[in-house]
Amino acid sequence: MKSVLNQPELCNEEAAIAYVEARLWPDGAVCPHCGVIGEATKLKGKTTRPGLWKCRACRKPFTVRMGTVFESSHVPMHIWIQAMYLMCASKKGIATRQLHRTFGGSLKTAWFLGHRIREAMTVLKVDDSGPFGGGQLGGENEVVEADETFVGGKARNRKGKIPPKTPVLSLVERDGRVRSFRVPDVTAQTLKPIIVSHVNKATYLMTDDAPVYWAIGDQFSGHGTVNHSAEEYVRAAFWHTNTVENFFSIFKRGIYGCYFHVSEGHLHRYAAEFDFRHNNRIGLGIDDQTRTDRAILGAKGKRLTYETTALTRRETPPPF
Numbered sequence: 001m002k003s004v005l006n007q008p009e010l011c012n013e014e015a016a017i018a019y020v021e022a023r024l025w026p027d028g029a030v031c032p033h034c035g036v037i038g039e040a041t042k043l044k045g046k047t048t049r050p051g052l053w054k055c056r057a058c059r060k061p062f063t064v065r066m067g068t069v070f071e072s073s074h075v076p077m078h079i080w081i082q083a084m085y086l087m088c089a090s091k092k093g094i095a096t097r098q099l100h101r102t103f104g105g106s107l108k109t110a111w112f113l114g115h116r117i118r119e120a121m122t123v124l125k126v127d128d129s130g131p132f133g134g135g136q137l138g139g140e141n142e143v144v145e146a147d148e149t150f151v152g153g154k155a156r157n158r159k160g161k162i163p164p165k166t167p168v169l170s171l172v173e174r175d176g177r178v179r180s181f182r183v184p185d186v187t188a189q190t191l192k193p194i195i196v197s198h199v200n201k202a203t204y205l206m207t208d209d210a211p212v213y214w215a216i217g218d219q220f221s222g223h224g225t226v227n228h229s230a231e232e233y234v235r236a237a238f239w240h241t242n243t244v245e246n247f248f249s250i251f252k253r254g255i256y257g258c259y260f261h262v263s264e265g266h267l268h269r270y271a272a273e274f275d276f277r278h279n280n281r282i283g284l285g286i287d288d289q290t291r292t293d294r295a296i297l298g299a300k301g302k303r304l305t306y307e308t309t310a311l312t313r314r315e316t317p318p319p320f
């Protein structure tokens with residue numbers, strides 16, 4: 001048998017660094033100080049830390065970790081790739097305690113590792129191009145389903161105090177991509193600007209018959225509504241919101257079955273993780289390995305410090 005876990009980039013530190021360099025620097029080492037490409041020398045020697053380069057233009061040292069979610073991390077690169085592989089290959093995600101049991105170290109390290117990988121999976125902005133599903137959703141002759149779900153609010157481990165549920169809005173293309181948003185409420189004032197900027201005007205919008213969507217639907221080429229309370233749950237092959245409901249079902253099974261400590265302040269990052277796996281799913285021809293490579297590409301240009309991550313938490317502290 002040939003286990004995918006035996007691949008050199010998952011077992012060997014030098015191979016892991018070379019693997020990440022090949023993906024983030026396809027045209028040669030990029031100096032993060034002066035931006036010059038392919039003009040650096042790899043420093044070698046027993047006293048030199050692995051993956052250290054020196055720029056011939058500005059004479060400054062650098063590594064491939066700089067300016068990525070890997071920066072300022074003491075976790076070896078092959079462990080990073082192992083953790084990314086696990087999170088990319090598991091449909092419902094990997095719990096912090098599982099990362100901790102698998103990789104050792106402290107729970108704090110495991111928790112922060114998970115959040116930085118989620119950050120790598122996050123789409124930065126609507127005009128982002130590349131493998132992260134940037135640009136607007138939908139288009140001519142395409143249907144985008146919009147719906148909201150509520151996460152949290154369970155009394156478990158919270159000393160009887162039940163925090164309010166947090167709404168998440170998801171926009172899903174049929175047979176395509178998904179984009180989810182943690183929102184403060186589900187008023188038209190909140191949802192309209194998000195839907196209008198992320199969904200192409202030529203799209204046919206499909207929602208339930210909540211009044212909040214009435215003022216939003218007229219911004220699109222068509223607007224269909226599904227009445228969930230009526231017996232015609234699926235009126236026809238066309239008028240339904242099954243795609244977004246199926247996505248919510250995986251999202252919620254993952255959140256409740258795996259992540260017990262999801263707090264409002266981190267919910268957007270968990271949503272990004274489930275978006276990422278949906279947008280890079282096997283049904284679109286993307287296998288576990290390719291999905292992991294795409295998460296590695298997503299590490300570029302993003303930083304997440306422990307301080308800013310921990311500060312965004314509310315209600316529930318991380319599990320340590």
Ligand SMILES: [Zn+2]
Nearest residue numbers: 031034055058
């Ligand atoms: Zn330089």
